[in-house]
Amino acid sequence: MYDIDLWDTSKATINQLKSAGRKVICYFSAGSYEDWRPDKTRFPASVQGNKLDDWAGEWWLDIRRLDILGPIMRDRLDLAKNKSCDGVEPDNIDVYTQVNGGGFRITYQDQLTYNTWLAQEAHARDLSIGLKNDLDQVRDLVSHFDWAVNEQCWEYNECNTLQPFITANKAVFNCEYKTCPSIVASIDQLILRSYHNVRCLHLSN
Numbered sequence: 001m002y003d004i005d006l007w008d009t010s011k012a013t014i015n016q017l018k019s020a021g022r023k024v025i026c027y028f029s030a031g032s033y034e035d036w037r038p039d040k041t042r043f044p045a046s047v048q049g050n051k052l053d054d055w056a057g058e059w060w061l062d063i064r065r066l067d068i069l070g071p072i073m074r075d076r077l078d079l080a081k082n083k084s085c086d087g088v089e090p091d092n093i094d095v096y097t098q099v100n101g102g103g104f105r106i107t108y109q110d111q112l113t114y115n116t117w118l119a120q121e122a123h124a125r126d127l128s129i130g131l132k133n134d135l136d137q138v139r140d141l142v143s144h145f146d147w148a149v150n151e152q153c154w155e156y157n158e159c160n161t162l163q164p165f166i167t168a169n170k171a172v173f174n175c176e177y178k179t180c181p182s183i184v185a186s187i188d189q190l191i192l193r194s195y196h197n198v199r200c201l202h203l204s205n
Contacts (some may be wrong), residue, residue, distance in 0.1 A: 002017050090130075150173070
């Protein structure tokens, strides 16, 4: 499986990957405004909240405003479909966990509503969709999402939170950014012993 940027990868490259038997997942942020994207002018200031920590050019979105964000996200999903992506990875879909709900006091229920809507829209286009992080809502969303992808669940001792996906025979993909031998060995043992559906990618910045 290749997880690639929705805009930065050409359809020709996607077709080449698929011809080689690879599944292609297309990434976009569904919970933040990014000031370098081609559709950036479609986001009014009224839906742009607090800045994301450590990520220049990004602001949290008011995900309650489906009247504004709905058409934008639908067009992004249409782009994924038109580029022959097999599925999508919408990022930053845990706004409610941020300070002051990203600047809008987004609630747990607000997030559930938005994430469920995203899943329905993806499935309407025959796209699979992964739950990115958002560990606190795994049990509520496992029936709506096809797989999960998490960053650093081993480092933060959170991997067991994803068990509902494993139980439902849905894949869980984990990315760890520390590559010290002890962590890599521990993760490999975890895969061998019990989490056979987990695929850990040992990455470095």
